[in-house]
Amino acid sequence: DTEVTQTPKHLVMGMTNKKSLKCEQHMGHRAMYWYKQKAKKPPELMFVYSYEKLSINESVPSRFSPECPNSSLLNLHLHALQPEDSALYLCASSQDWWISGMNTEAFFGQGTRLTVV
Amino acid sequence: AQTVTQSQPEMSVQEAETVTLSCTYDTSESDYYLFWYKQPPSRQMILVIRQEAYKQQNATENRFSVNFQKAAKSFSLKISDSQLGDAAMYFCAYRSPQSNSGGSNYKLTFGKGTLLTVNP
Numbered sequence: 424d425t426e427v428t429q430t431p432k433h434l435v436m437g438m439t440n441k442k443s444l445k446c447e448q449h450m451g452h453r454a455m456y457w458y459k460q461k462a463k464k465p466p467e468l469m470f471v472y473s474y475e476k477l478s479i480n481e482s483v484p485s486r487f488s489p490e491c492p493n494s495s496l497l498n499l500h501l502h503a504l505q506p507e508d509s510a511l512y513l514c515a516s517s518q519d520w521w522i523s524g525m526n527t528e529a530f531f532g533q534g535t536r537l538t539v540v
Numbered sequence: 541a542q543t544v545t546q547s548q549p550e551m552s553v554q555e556a557e558t559v560t561l562s563c564t565y566d567t568s569e570s571d572y573y574l575f576w577y578k579q580p581p582s583r584q585m586i587l588v589i590r591q592e593a594y595k596q597q598n599a600t601e602n603r604f605s606v607n608f609q610k611a612a613k614s615f616s617l618k619i620s621d622s623q624l625g626d627a628a629m630y631f632c633a634y635r636s637p638q639s640n641s642g643g644s645n646y647k648l649t650f651g652k653g654t655l656l657t658v659n660p
Contacts, residue, residue: 454646456646463629463653463655464652464653465631465650465651465652465653466585466631466648466650468647468648471646471647473646478646479646479647511583513585515585517646528573528575528587528590529587529648530587531577531584531585531586532584533582533583533584534583534584536583
C-alpha cells in the first residue's frame with residue numbers, strides 16, 4: 424500500500440466556518456506534511472510532523488491548526504479562513520531519515536480543493 | 541538556501557517523440573537528492589524519478605531518464621516515446637540529506653514547474 428488518502432476531495436466553507444481536512448497513510452512513514460498549492464504554482468510547505476511531533480511550522484497563520492493524533496493520521500483544522508486561503512491542500516508522507524536515508528521521496532495524496540466564500 | 545529553477549514554463553511534444561525538460565539548482569551542499577514529480581489534472585503529485593547526488597550514474601525508469609550534471613548543477617528529464625498520459629505539470633525538486641539541523645532535510649524545494657502538452 425503506497426497510498427496517502429485525503430478527505431474530503433472538495434470543500435467549500437464560509438469565512439466563519441470551522442472545518443477539518445484529514446490525511447491517512449499506512450506505509451509506516453513517521454514524517455507527514457501539509458502543503459498548500461495555488462493554481463499553476465509549486466506546492467508550498469506549511470507543516471511537518473516527525474514522530475507525531477510538530478517539527479516545522481513555516482510561519483503559517485494560526486487560523487490553520489495541524490494535529491497528528493497518531494503515526495498514521497494527520498489533520499488540518501481550519502477556522503476563520505479568508506478567500507485568499509482557497510487552494511489545493513496536499514498531504515504527504517515519507518520515511519524518517521533515521522530509518523532510511525535512501526528512501527527519501529515523499530508520497531502525496533490527491534489533495535483537498537478548498538474554496539473559501 | 542537552495543533554489544531550483546525550471547526555465548521552461550511550457551513545453552509540447554508530439555506523441556511518440558522525445559522531449560527534455562530542464563532543471564538547474566543552486567546549493568552549497570555536496571550531498572543531496574533530486575526528484576522529478578509529475579502532477580496530472582487529477583492533482584496527485586507522482587514521483588517520476590529520483591537521483592542521489594553521490595551517484596554518478598544517471599537514473600532511469602522505463603521511458604524516463606535524467607541527465608545529471610553535478611558540476612553544472614543541472615538535472616534534466618528526458619521522456620522518450622511520449623504518450624498522451626504523460627501530459628502534466630512536471631516539478632523538479634531538491635532535498636537535503638539527513639543532518640542534525642533539526643528537520644531541514646524534510647523540506648522539498650520545488651521549481652516553478654513545466655507544463656507538458658502531448659499532441660496526438
